[in-house]
Amino acid sequence: MSPEEERAQDYRERKATKLFSGRVDFLLSAPQLKFLPEPTVPEIAFCGRSNVGKSSLLNALTGRKAIARASVTPGRTQELNIFEVGEPTLLRLVDMPGYGFAKAPPKVVETWKKLVRQYLRGRQVLARNLVLVDSRHGLKDVDREMMTMLDESAVGYRVVLTKADKIKASELAKTVEAVAAEARKHPAAFPELHVTSSEKGMGIAALRAAVLQDALGESYFEKS
Numbered sequence: 001m002s003p004e005e006e007r008a009q010d011y012r013e014r015k016a017t018k019l020f021s022g023r024v025d026f027l028l029s030a031p032q033l034k035f036l037p038e039p040t041v042p043e044i045a046f047c048g049r050s051n052v053g054k055s056s057l058l059n060a061l062t063g064r065k066a067i068a069r070a071s072v073t074p075g076r077t078q079e080l081n082i083f084e085v086g087e088p089t090l091l092r093l094v095d096m097p098g099y100g101f102a103k104a105p106p107k108v109v110e111t112w113k114k115l116v117r118q119y120l121r122g123r124q125v126l127a128r129n130l131v132l133v134d135s136r137h138g139l140k141d142v143d144r145e146m147m148t149m150l151d152e153s154a155v156g157y158r159v160v161l162t163k164a165d166k167i168k169a170s171e172l173a174k175t176v177e178a179v180a181a182e183a184r185k186h187p188a189a190f191p192e193l194h195v196t197s198s199e200k201g202m203g204i205a206a207l208r209a210a211v212l213q214d215a216l217g218e219s220y221f222e223k224s
């Protein structure tokens with residue numbers, strides 16, 4: 001990055017951090033699409049395997065400790081949890097149920113699959129998906145399945161590596177390379193990965209700015 005680009009990025013991150021440090025409220029949990037709020041503002045959805053760190057990332061992005069419940073028991077989130085950002089509300093964050101939880105009964109799996117698929121395909125205000133992938137594990141078949149499903153919907157997605165603090169830098173570099181290579185084969189995936197740690201704050205400010213750009217567009221950053 002040139003010094004000028006760095007300044008611009010710094011400005012975007014500060015602007016995003018300012019918005020996210022303002023009003024963020026839990027709105028509701030939707031077990032079915034009919035419980036979703038009116039589609040009045042853009043939404044950003046957090047997808048990923050059970051236990052990958054979706055709720056923790058949502059907490060980190062909003063700078064709260066526990067606005068989204070980080071679960072001790074994997075596979076706990078079975079509904080679409082909706083959070084509102086801004087006063088008045090400018091965007092919503094959607095914490096999705098985790099997939100690939102081995103112990104979940106087939107009936108539960110079917111129910112959330114249907115819910116997630118309907119949401120991804122039918123939600124007009126869905127601006128961007130974040131597909132979270134554990135840095136230690138890289139892509140699993142359930143992630144590939146999810147990415148393929150997302151390729152078929154009209155919405156682009158960012159691949160976000162989580163828990164980067166849990167592995168050595170050399171291992172991390174290998175995962176980044178492998179996941180990026182696969183992401184390039186998915187038409188709806190952004191080529192650039194986000195490497196994050198909700199625990200240590202790594203990559204969080206940049207992701208915050210990216211999410212805001214996705215939801216509100218360039219014009220948001222142009223206003224003073």
Ligand SMILES: Nc1nc2c(ncn2[C@@H]2O[C@H](COP(=O)(O)OP(=O)(O)OP(=O)(O)O)[C@@H](O)[C@H]2O)c(=O)[nH]1
Pocket residue numbers: 048049050051052053054055056057069070071072073074075076077097098099162163164165166196197198199200
């Ligand atoms: N070290 C470390 N641990 C993390 C990080 N992010 C999440 N965790 C831990 O991983 C576990 C799962 O995190 P959650 O945020 O609950 O994961 P989730 O994807 O929301 O899980 P489900 O809602 O069950 O699908 C928790 O014990 C977190 O504390 C991280 O960046 N670093």
Ligand SMILES: [Mg+2]
Pocket residue numbers: 054055056069070071077095
């Ligand atoms: Mg969760």
